[in-house]
Amino acid sequence: DGGITQSPKYLFRKEGQNVTLSCEQNLNHDAMYWYRQDPGQGLRLIYYSQIVNDFQKGDIAEGYSVSREKKESFPLTVTSAQKNPTAFYLCASSIDPLGEQYFGPGTRLTVT
Amino acid sequence: GENVEQHPSTLSVQEGDSAVIKCTYSDSASNYFPWYKQELGKGPQLIIDIRSNVGEKKDQRIAVTLNKTAKHFSLHITETQPEDSAVYFCAATLYSSASKIIFGSGTRLSIRP
Numbered sequence: 001d002g003g004i005t006q007s008p009k010y011l012f013r014k015e016g017q018n019v020t021l022s023c024e025q026n027l028n029h030d031a032m033y034w035y036r037q038d039p040g041q042g043l044r045l046i047y048y049s050q051i052v053n054d055f056q057k058g059d060i061a062e063g064y065s066v067s068r069e070k071k072e073s074f075p076l077t078v079t080s081a082q083k084n085p086t087a088f089y090l091c092a093s094s095i096d097p098l099g100e101q102y103f104g105p106g107t108r109l110t111v112t
Numbered sequence: 113g114e115n116v117e118q119h120p121s122t123l124s125v126q127e128g129d130s131a132v133i134k135c136t137y138s139d140s141a142s143n144y145f146p147w148y149k150q151e152l153g154k155g156p157q158l159i160i161d162i163r164s165n166v167g168e169k170k171d172q173r174i175a176v177t178l179n180k181t182a183k184h185f186s187l188h189i190t191e192t193q194p195e196d197s198a199v200y201f202c203a204a205t206l207y208s209s210a211s212k213i214i215f216g217s218g219t220r221l222s223i224r225p
Contacts, residue, residue, distance in 0.1 A: 025224065042118075042217035043156070056210070090155050097211050099146060103155030 003027070006091050006104035013085075015112050020077045021107045023091035031097050032074035035090040035105075036060060043090065049074055050097050076110065085111045116204050117217030124223050131192055135202035136184040142204040145185045146213070149177060150199045159200075160187070189221075190214045197223045 002037045004025040012020045023032065031050050035043040045058030049068040063082025068074055074093075088108050092101040115118075118135045127132045137145075143164040154160055162169045162185065163177045178185040183201050185204075200202035202216040 004126045026221065040121075040220075045212075045214075048212065049203075092155070098205050098213060100146060100158050100161070101156075103148075103157065106153070106155050 002092060004093050004102050004104040006089075006107050008036060009105065009106055010106060011109045013109070015111055016080045018080060019078050020107065021078065021089055021091075021109070023074045023076065023104060024072055025093040025102070026070070026072060027093055029095055029102070030071070031094045031099075032068065033094075033101065034058075034064070034066065034074070034076045035092065037088045041056040042055075046076065064068060085109060089108035116202060116214050116216040118202050118219060120219060121217065122220045122222070124222045124224055125141040125192055127192055129192055131189045131196070131221055133187045133200055133202070133221070135186070135204070135216050138166075139184065139204065139206050140183065144205045144213070145176070146203050147181065147187050148201045148215075150201065152198075156201055167215060172190060173222040174214065191222050194225065195225050197209060
């Protein structure tokens with residue numbers, strides 16, 4: 001059963017703590033992405049990776065970090081430097097950077 | 113900068129009527145235009161896409177039209193049903209700064225019974 005998974009679905013953290021969101025895909029896709037979605041707003045690109053061991057900053061990378069050590073995995077760390085971390089985070093993957101993106105179910109992060 | 117503008121941000125239509133969502137893009141090299149539907153609490157899913165070598169594409173009740181000269185494309189949903197209520201995103205390929213897809217800001221479509 002191929003797809004892209006994110007865990008957990010809901011995540012709660014205290015301010016000042018780093019937190020890592022998981023994203024795994026078994027679609028054999030080279031490209032992976034992280035988006036942030038705030039209520040009533042569109043998708044803002046945080047980071048993307050076109051191939052293993054390579055990633056690029058998106059439009060709102062400040063306060064976030066990623067790694068791409070395996071093709072299947074693209075974890076996102078929300079650091080304490082991120083001023084407004086509470087949001088819905090979406091991970092996606094695609095065969096190539098210009099192809100259809102397959103999205104995970106999302107992780108809703110709440111920081112208090 | 114390069115972007116995709118989407119209008120309207122919210123749209124309410126009577127069940128059975130048609131809905132139209134419009135997008136414009138700025139990169140004249142863009143050649144792939146997907147549309148995604150996002151249901152509440154879920155990730156977006158591709159519903160239809162069009163490439164620049166065609167002007168229109170249909171799939172049952174949904175259709176997309178593309179005007180490359182004017183750099184705009186539209187999503188048309190006919191005979192709307194309650195399950196069409198969702199947020200819809202248009203997108204376009206971007207080549208000028210990096211090869212990637214950029215998304216519009218989304219349209220929240222509500223179908224009134």
